[in-house]
Amino acid sequence: MIQIEENINLKPFNTFGIAVNARYFSKVSTAEELLELTQTPEFKNEKHLILGGGSNILFKSDFDGLIIKTELKGIEVIDESDEVVIIKVQSGELWHDLVLHCVNRQWGGIENLSLIPGTAGASPIQNIGAYGVELKDVLKEVEGIDLTTGEKLTFTNSECAFGYRDSIFKHQLKEKIFISSITLSLTKKNHLFNTSYGAIADTLKAMNVHEVSIQSISDAVIQIRKNKLPDPSQLGNAGSFFKNPVISFTHYQSLQKTFSTIPGYHSVNQEVKVPAGWLIEQCGWKGKRINHVGVHAHQALVIVNYDNATGEEIFDLAQQIISSVKQKFYITLTPEVNII
Numbered sequence: 001m002i003q004i005e006e007n008i009n010l011k012p013f014n015t016f017g018i019a020v021n022a023r024y025f026s027k028v029s030t031a032e033e034l035l036e037l038t039q040t041p042e043f044k045n046e047k048h049l050i051l052g053g054g055s056n057i058l059f060k061s062d063f064d065g066l067i068i069k070t071e072l073k074g075i076e077v078i079d080e081s082d083e084v085v086i087i088k089v090q091s092g093e094l095w096h097d098l099v100l101h102c103v104n105r106q107w108g109g110i111e112n113l114s115l116i117p118g119t120a121g122a123s124p125i126q127n128i129g130a131y132g133v134e135l136k137d138v139l140k141e142v143e144g145i146d147l148t149t150g151e152k153l154t155f156t157n158s159e160c161a162f163g164y165r166d167s168i169f170k171h172q173l174k175e176k177i178f179i180s181s182i183t184l185s186l187t188k189k190n191h192l193f194n195t196s197y198g199a200i201a202d203t204l205k206a207m208n209v210h211e212v213s214i215q216s217i218s219d220a221v222i223q224i225r226k227n228k229l230p231d232p233s234q235l236g237n238a239g240s241f242f243k244n245p246v247i248s249f250t251h252y253q254s255l256q257k258t259f260s261t262i263p264g265y266h267s268v269n270q271e272v273k274v275p276a277g278w279l280i281e282q283c284g285w286k287g288k289r290i291n292h293v294g295v296h297a298h299q300a301l302v303i304v305n306y307d308n309a310t311g312e313e314i315f316d317l318a319q320q321i322i323s324s325v326k327q328k329f330y331i332t333l334t335p336e337v338n339i340i
């Protein structure tokens with residue numbers, strides 16, 4: 001029978017390390033357990049939140065409802081040819097363990113996404129991305145359970161409406177679907193290596209790699225990330241706190257007149273993506289600490305919990321960053337982190 005615990009401290013369950021309590025907390029290991037949970041009074045009468053690894057969440061206060069922690073496990077090959085392998089991954093598998101599983105078998109496609117914390121089930125929510133690759137490049141389909149009807153649903157890649165740190169699961173289907181598994185299509189030969197992101201090429205060179213491979217890209221990405229991003233087990237954080245803003249080309253050109261070195265990456269529709277880390281650094285926040293919270297010294301886009309901070313303290317710092325960036329650049333930063 002499904003277990004529901006009461007008054008659970010969520011500190012070990014979120015990478016910011018915020019000590020808030022959940023009124024109810026339940027771990028689900030199978031789709032059947034989830035369906036059983038949806039029939040309980042705790043599910044029916046309370047608000048609920050699905051939790052993976054808690055690496056993209058900020059709890060501002062106690063959660064007065066039911067936390068559903070996904071623990072579904074399993075990686076299964078469901079189809080294979082000489083060229084490709086199709087794998088189905090249960091939502092509670094850790095993303096980085098999955099990457100290593102694939103790198104060890106020489107399956108190509110997700111090596112650039114090495115060392116991203118959290119679970120496979122959360123990966124489609126914001127279409128995780130790093131170093132020139134996004135989940136959408138390899139995802140075939142998502143399986144989920146409608147939390148209202150208990151119906152099993154399948155979403156194809158295009159039905160997920162993926163965008164930059166975006167998908168249908170953040171909009172029309174927000175909090176409506178429990179993602180139970182993802183299916184990925186990976187290469188067994190003719191790999192499409194992506195080393196275009198500057199730091200990868202430089203790191204491979206520094207590592208003396210002459211022939212690029214799935215393993216060497218993964219190793220390079222791990223090295224880059226370890227140098228820049230704080231390890232949540234040492235210093236609480238949730239990766240990039242904000243998304244990189246996309247502004248109009250006209251706005252970008254007018255900013256260039258005052259800030260000649262402003263970086264920008266051209267995207268479609270006459271728009272430019274500006275690195276939020278640069279904007280935040282220009283406002284003087286990089287490495288700054290206010291009591292228990294601060295802005296990471298190596299990456300201004302990362303807010304850190306130095307020492308038992310509350311969610312409110314992190315949120316307040318984020319608000320101060322938003323206002324100073326708005327004042328200086330007329331750009332409103334949007335959080336990437338889910339604020340609860």
Ligand code: FAD
Pocket residue numbers: 015049050051052053054055056057070091116117118119120121122123125126127128129130177178179180229230231232237238239240338
């Ligand atoms: P959680 O934080 O537990 O949940 C995130 C959201 O997904 C919540 O809204 C939750 O309700 C929902 N959710 C979780 N699981 C399910 C499910 N099974 N069904 C339905 N909804 C669900 N992200 C990147 O994209 N690229 C990076 O390079 C990157 N680097 C990071 C580095 C660090 C050090 C950290 C701490 C975070 C980083 N992140 C990065 C952010 C984070 O790792 C990803 O967003 C990750 O996918 C979150 O997974 P999670 O299991 O921890 O999700």
Ligand code: EPU
Pocket residue numbers: 129130131132228238239240241242243244263275276277278279281286298299300301336
């Ligand atoms: N920059 C600065 N100062 C800083 C940080 C960055 O000036 O303190 C500028 C530099 O110009 C640098 C540029 O920003 O060249 C880009 O920096 P970086 O390569 O570190 O990437 P990012 O844009 O800050 C994004 C993702 C990361 C992902 C990396 C690598 C977002 C919001 N963040 O960061 O994802 O790992 O690229 O692809 O898109 C996450 O989502 O949690 C995350 C860590």
